[in-house]
Amino acid sequence: MMASALLAGSALALSACVASLAVGAAGMAARGVAGTPTNNEQAHPAAATDCSTRASHYGKVSIIDVEQRSPSKIVVWGTADDGKQRRSFECSYGTKITGFKLRPIASPR
Structure with missing residues (x-):
């Protein structure tokens, strides 16, 4: 019983971590498409x-x-x-x- 509760909690934390990584990757991709501004x-x-x-x-x-x-x-x-x-x-x-x-x-x- 305790092991399944621990497993469920770990899965929830892991899914939040994966979502955070996906958001970070999307942000980096958007910045990459925009390009680096030319320093003037x-x-x-x-x-x-x-x-x-x-x-x-x-x-x-x-x-x-x-x-x-x-x-x-x-x-x-x-x-x-x-x-x-x-x-x-x-x-x-x-x-x-x-x-x-x-x-x-x-x-x-």
Whole structure:
């Protein structure tokens, strides 16, 4: 009686372990299909230049920061000032500009 209860408990624990292994294998397969992102850390100067060029349509550009967010994503922050209005921008960059947000900066009162 005791042996069958022990066997049943072991089978239950083993089935949970097998399920966990299956989930882990599925996750690894999904990551493998997605591939490893290309590291673009060397692209900081190109990101800053391209994002500055894009922002220059809105005035004189000042870069505030360039940050490596992930192996394949660089974010550039800065301001553009045309003398009438000052705006901030956030520019996402992979191997080219993938996103650009422009926001007005409220003038001091």
